[in-house]
Amino acid sequence: MPFGLRIFLLYAVFVGFCAYLVLRTMTAEIKPGVRQTMEETLVDMSHLIAVVVANDVKQGTLNQSQYPRLFRLFGEYVPQASIWGMDKIDANKRIYITDHKGIVILDSDDMALGQDYSRWNDVYLTLRGDYGARTTKLDIDDELSTVMYVAAPILDGDQIIGSVTVAKANIAMQPFIERSKNRLILWGIVLGVVAMLLGALISWRITKALGRLSDYAEQTIKGEKASPPQFRVFYEYGDLAQVIDRMRHQLEGKNYAERYVQSLTHELKSPIAAIRGASEILQTSPEPKSQQRFLSNIEHETKRLHLLIERMLNLSAVEKQQMIENRQSFAIKSACEQAIRAIEGECLQRDITLQVNLHENADVSGDELLLQQAIVNLLQNAVEFSSIGGLISLNCVIKEGLLVLSVFNQGEAIPGFALAKLQDRFFSLPRPSTGKKSTGLGLNFVTEVAKLHNAQLTIDNVEGGVVATMIFSQFKKR
Incomplete structure (x- = not known):
């Protein structure tokens, strides 16, 4: 189902429900x-x-x-x-x-x-x-x-x-x-139709904009020369197109391809071998239960491949930057709040308590979007390694002249041998809830973003869980 249609259906259900409640109450x-x-x-x-x-x-x-x-x-x-x-x-x-x-x-x-x-x-x-x-x-x-x-x-x-x-x-x-009821219902229907038409128009514009972005992405994948699409209304899509354009130019570098082909090939072997093995077994027509299990394996490994590629693209964009060209000063509190919104839903699903203590607000010079994504990665990592009903806390304080941003999660301690490898590319530990590993690129991405913002990332075992800390040496207190 197209994304725009899903938005319209959700909008229609919401408008219809609200209209029903209002009309029912008023009548x-x-x-x-x-x-x-x-x-x-x-x-x-x-x-x-x-x-x-x-x-x-x-x-x-x-x-x-x-x-x-x-x-x-x-x-x-x-x-x-x-x-x-x-x-x-x-x-x-x-x-x-x-x-x-x-x-x-x-x-x-x-x-x-x-x-x-x-x-x-x-x-x-x-x-x-x-x-x-x-x-x-x-x-x-x-x-x-x-x-x-x-x-x-x-x-x-x-x-x-x-x-x-x-x-x-x-x-x-x-x-x-x-007569009053009939008039109220009539006007309610008229306003409902107008609201639905407006929702359909917005959904169509969103679908059209996404289609233009998709076409541009396809052209980029094929290596064709194309200019990023311009958007006058949905300017966020224009920003996304510019990000894709910059990513394309960065991926065109031959040095990057030579540097990572060997590592990427090694990491792709495991999911590809799993998919191939499952498909060969399926060809022998095993029992239905076994078929379902092997189909689930194929789906899992496919998702793993997809996530691995996405993380590699994000990581490559960061690693190829020797410095942030257009540095801007932004409030780290704002970046934290945006990151929190991205993982609130998953916290609710897992009944995880999220404590936020942003006592200090300071300006950091760099790229707000990159730092926001890095904080999202830390929070996402904390969610995945927290038990259901656990606790995650995000703290931002100024201590001894340094800006300290920390993410704590309740859970099992990290084995000693793994602490030194957590920031290495492709290193990952099994998630407690599923027993499966991730791409191993998330923390490496955070490390590179921290470097671009003159910060340092550390991960330590503490009482009751694990804490990941980003320490900024350059900042301006508000």
């Missing part, structure tokens, strides 16, 4: 938000009516007043209003008034006149001096049949002499809720 909040607003309106209306009818309730003349007729007219009233495109054609409210015992003395719908409503929460709580409200289903099996009841006390001074309840069916708000 879930629409209904309670609308109903809270409606409840506030009912509270205001019930209190207004309670103030208006208080005198008649006190004197017991409510039924002889004009309010029963007015409430009936209110129920029959046709507003003929258009609210945000939704037509309102009825009042859609019920009003009833009770005395201090909870007996209904006035009902706009004439449904409960004379009935005892003292046990309904709206009346019961209001007569006790609390906020009285309830929501009741008219049909137990219909979620949309709920009615909201909000009550207010009728007061005679400080004494509660009755209650006024204003009720409204929640289904009256359902068209507004559905």
Whole structure:
């Protein structure tokens, strides 16, 4: 699967998941938000009516007043209003008034006149001096049949002499809720499509840029004359192309080829012999389990060949540099932080605790990318030789006028005979977790980078593990 497509799929999954969470949360909040607003309106209306009818309730003349007729007219009233495109054609409210015992003395719908409503929460709580409200289903099996009841006390001074309840069916708000949900979903889909198109465009540009880099690398491998591609947007790819170009020029040197052919040939013999032996055995059609084992051997040795070649290329670029031509001053703390990001994922997979103590920050003159890769190599080495659940610490301090960068890992001590050979090319020890060796070029690479930065690399056994130390004699304290 192309790299750009993988990026797009990950991006699409992330955007889709975030859009789903946002839409789900917002649509879930629409209904309670609308109903809270409606409840506030009912509270205001019930209190207004309670103030208006208080005198008649006190004197017991409510039924002889004009309010029963007015409430009936209110129920029959046709507003003929258009609210945000939704037509309102009825009042859609019920009003009833009770005395201090909870007996209904006035009902706009004439449904409960004379009935005892003292046990309904709206009346019961209001007569006790609390906020009285309830929501009741008219049909137990219909979620949309709920009615909201909000009550207010009728007061005679400080004494509660009755209650006024204003009720409204929640289904009256359902068209507004559905319209808001539909609009929200529509805009969510539109924004999602736009985000996907943007992601597809970026993925296509990344794939195209990688394709140009791949073509340039192929031309370099074939020895063809080619200029490194230029990138106006993804300038990091342009930097990578320049690095490849410099690497190509360095690899063209005949002295390098003559110097390393013998060593490289020797190191290639082992994986090639293993691959050849496995393939010969496979031709005899052994048992399926054996086939799987030999196929795994072939895969492992192929990866080893690939890693060996990559390390050789990196090492050659460093070894051919007598000095760094374009020295720049950079913060060693920044290089350490970038290196930490490169191995954090593997630390999490192996449950390794990574402690970082960058108490001192200083500027070093050289190539930040090279030094960063060297620190990555030290950290990677520490990860590979740490047990699962172990500890790795990266420290940077100024001690006795020297800048000391150290990487410690918990694990077994290095055998005495191997300490002096660790920085030699192609020397490697078996990894505790797999029992397999690496290319043996990582620490040699770090040694060469240290030399270019006027530093020295040492590796020692200490209590509880091993520590690799880079000591810089030239630096500038911030």
